[in-house]
Amino acid sequence: MTHCFSRRSFLKGSAAAAAALTSPLLPADAAFSETENGLFSPVSALCQTQYGPVKGREGENGQLCWYGIPYGAAPTGESRWTAPQEPACWLTVRDCTSPAPAAYQYTTFPLGTEDCLTLDIYSSAEAKKRPVLVYLHGSAATGSSLELPGSELVRDAGCVFVALNYRLGLFGWNCLPALTSGSDATGNFALLDIARALDWVRDNIHRFGGDADNITLCGFSDGGRMAAALAGSPLFRERFQKAVAISGGLPLADPDAAAQKLAENFAPLAVEDGRFADTASAAEWLLTPGADVREWLCGLEPARIAALGKPAILYADAVVLSRGARSAVPLLLLSSATEFSGFVRDDLRPASSAARAYAVKYGSALCRWSSTEAVAEALGGSAPVWLGLIDYGGTDSQTAIPGLGSFHGLPLALFSSESSYSACADLSSAGAQALSARLKQALAGFMTSGSPGWDVWTPQDRDALHFDADSETACIILNSYPDTQESIRAAMAADTSLSAAEKETVEHLYFSRFLFLTKQKRTSPIAFIGEVRSCFIQRLMPPTAFLISALFRYIAASASMNSSSAVMVRPACMA
Numbered sequence: 276m277t278h279c280f281s282r283r284s285f286l287k288g289s290a291a292a293a294a295a296l297t298s299p300l301l302p303a304d305a306a307f308s309e310t311e312n313g314l315f316s317p318v319s320a321l322c323q324t325q326y327g328p329v330k331g332r333e334g335e336n337g338q339l340c341w342y343g344i345p346y347g348a349a350p351t352g353e354s355r356w357t358a359p360q361e362p363a364c365w366l367t368v369r370d371c372t373s374p375a376p377a378a379y380q381y382t383t384f385p386l387g388t389e390d391c392l393t394l395d396i397y398s399s400a401e402a403k404k405r406p407v408l409v410y411l412h413g414s415a416a417t418g419s420s421l422e423l424p425g426s427e428l429v430r431d432a433g434c435v436f437v438a439l440n441y442r443l444g445l446f447g448w449n450c451l452p453a454l455t456s457g458s459d460a461t462g463n464f465a466l467l468d469i470a471r472a473l474d475w476v477r478d479n480i481h482r483f484g485g486d487a488d489n490i491t492l493c494g495f496s497d498g499g500r501m502a503a504a505l506a507g508s509p510l511f512r513e514r515f516q517k518a519v520a521i522s523g524g525l526p527l528a529d530p531d532a533a534a535q536k537l538a539e540n541f542a543p544l545a546v547e548d549g550r551f552a553d554t555a556s557a558a559e560w561l562l563t564p565g566a567d568v569r570e571w572l573c574g575l576e577p578a579r580i581a582a583l584g585k586p587a588i589l590y591a592d593a594v595v596l597s598r599g600a601r602s603a604v605p606l607l608l609l610s611s612a613t614e615f616s617g618f619v620r621d622d623l624r625p626a627s628s629a630a631r632a633y634a635v636k637y638g639s640a641l642c643r644w645s646s647t648e649a650v651a652e653a654l655g656g657s658a659p660v661w662l663g664l665i666d667y668g669g670t671d672s673q674t675a676i677p678g679l680g681s682f683h684g685l686p687l688a689l690f691s692s693e694s695s696y697s698a699c700a701d702l703s704s705a706g707a708q709a710l711s712a713r714l715k716q717a718l719a720g721f722m723t724s725g726s727p728g729w730d731v732w733t734p735q736d737r738d739a740l741h742f743d744a745d746s747e748t749a750c751i752i753l754n755s756y757p758d759t760q761e762s763i764r765a766a767m768a769a770d771t772s773l774s775a776a777e778k779e780t781v782e783h784l785y786f787s788r789f790l791f792l793t794k795q796k797r798t799s800p801i802a803f804i805g806e807v808r809s810c811f812i813q814r815l816m817p818p819t820a821f822l823i824s825a826l827f828r829y830i831a832a833s834a835s836m837n838s839s840s841a842v843m844v845r846p847a848c849m850a
Contacts, residue, residue: 317400318484325478327365332372337400338426341483343375346475347392347468350442355573356454356464359392359471377419378443381581387419389446389577394472397425397436402484406722408491409437409476409515411469411498413522413684416444416585423495424693431712432719435485437476441468445580448588450530451537451561453568461594462530466501466508473514491517491722495687497588499523503608503650504589506658507600517725519607519718521686522614524645525653527598528587538562540583544575601657605725607718608650609663613680614642617699619785620678626784629772634785635680637770640763641786642683647739648756651732659731662739662756663717665689667710668700669743675699689714706744713749714742729753 320331320339331341347359354360378391398405412422425436441447442465450462459467477487492515494502499520504527505511506518535558542557550571551557561568591598615638619631626634643664651660667689668674668681676699684696689711692702702711717727717740730738730753739757743750773781 318398318402318482319400321368322482324482326362328368329371330368331396334426336430338429339396339398339400339483340426341371341396342373343371343393344369344396345392346394346439346472349390350392350446350464350468351389353573355389355446356449356459356569358459358464358467361471362392374419374421375440377421378440379446379577379581380417380443381578381584382417385578385581387443389442391440391442392468392471393420393440394475395420395425395438396480396483397429397438398483398485399429402429402435404481404486405484406434406489406491406719407437407476407480407485407487408432408434408493408519408718408722409439409473411439411441411492411494411501413494413496413498414443415447415465415497415501415588418443422695423687424691427691427693428715428718431715432722434491434719434722435480435483437472437480437485439469439472441465441472445537445583445586446577448586448590449537450534450590450592451541451568451572452534452564453561453566453572455530455592456564461592462533462590463588463592463595465588466505466510466595469501469505470510470514473511477514488516489722490515491519493519493521494523495521496523496683499646500526500589503602503606503654504596506602506604506606507597507654508595509597509600510595512603515604517605517607517721518602519609519721520646520650521609522611522642522646522683523608523650525650526587527589527591527596530590530592533587533590534562537586540586541572544579544583545571600654602654602660603658605658605721606651606654606660607663607721607727608647608660609665609686610643610646611665611668611681611683611685612643613639613668614646614683615639616679617682617684620676622785624784626781627777630777630781630784633770633773633778634781637763637767638785639680640758640766641760644756644758644760644763648732648737648758649760652734655732655734659726661721661727661729662732663727664739664741664757665714666741666743667707673701673707675701686714690718704744704746706746706748706750709749710742710744713751732756 318339320333322329322331324344326345329341329344331339333339345362348354348362350357350359375393376391377387379385379387379389408428410423410425412418412420420438420440423438425438428434428436447465448462449464455462461467473490476490480487492502492505494500500523502518503520503523503525538558538561541561542554545551545557545561546554551560589596613635616635618638619634647662647664651662654660665681665685668679668685674680679699682699685700687694688697688700688702691697702708721727729740730736732738737756738753741752741754767778
């Protein structure tokens, strides 16, 4: 057999051979045709990363998925609270066909692993230089990359989808002085994980069919908070080009106040270990930057740490996050109309139907305002901002659970029928499917061009696109944003369904626990922000999925932007 080589092919082959001597190799029987930009074409389940080869799962119609690819070394031992390091290289093919363990967390019992810096990639065999969507799951205390499977967005929005696992709870956010006095002068360790993951995506995603120069950071709930905050972070400049925040907000906690609260929460453990006779002395010790404090903290069993609950997240440390920062990238903000319905429904404490209705009505109004217009006001000006409201679910026939309405998590159900929230809504009608298609179309347009396809938000016009549907068609309308903080407050004051005393009770029973809505925090535009991520009682889920959902239920909250104190609470199952 005769082989004919051109000078061009010879040089390419020589370059590939040289690279093979200095980088991990795919097996000899894996045949790829590498293009000039390093993209394997077509993309296949067996793929090379800069750290080693990985094998993913092949689905229908050319769909591909890789689970649990390491983007960082295990943050354990002395590295428990440091910036993540690069993962070690591997030579043999890494099996990435099954989901990786979630980050260490506490539900009804501890689960997951500290060796959690992994990501999942969804792509297709035909993908070539597609926009990349990097997803941050909801909750900063529980959850995983599996919250939103990306296959449908790959198919319908024409992207490469990447979902991240990162440190959660006290492993991800801890600003005690002993942990923040060195080069990593921040308690936002989970955000450093995200930075490392974005660097991995930039360096490797072309091999999976993605465009490293077109990355959109997207988050839901607590993940939406992170996406919004990082849009204005100087540390993340040029790490992504666009951002989508779904049902998030923008709380920034004061590190000094948070450290005081963290010390109080860790103090009983120091007493248990016999280091101090009382918690006051232990807390004082924990507020010192000594190496002995760090050594003790890094030596604690992870289950003891996770059981302490959820800290305030997103510290205004002037290193990763700063107050007053403006978004440097185009920003799309989405919210559901009835955000608070699931929180009230999932709360088992007694309350009158009128009190619950009041909590749903005004809690939802505050939630959707805090996650859209309040964020636009805080971050807008340097880059364009778009607002979208999901109104679907206004009738019981549109929800699997009556009374949920347009609940927290509905956008995820519209993005993927496999999301953890899909069982809460009936999206089988032609109208719902059309609505889902329109929402994916808007996301695709935003990822591709930097615009979702409607007018930008301005303080003067306050434009927001409303997404709704009847049984047959999608109903998409551009209107001015419906609420202001002042109008919501006025409506609450004028509401006669409850007495003044009953309103105070509702605020204490619901708002104070979920939104930390105190009189002192009402004066700031977004001072009350601090939304909780909660799984709903999904009655139509299979028994196994229902059990998993139940295990992940918790109640948590974060500190407000201008609050003088940080808040830590236990999961609901521990309360």
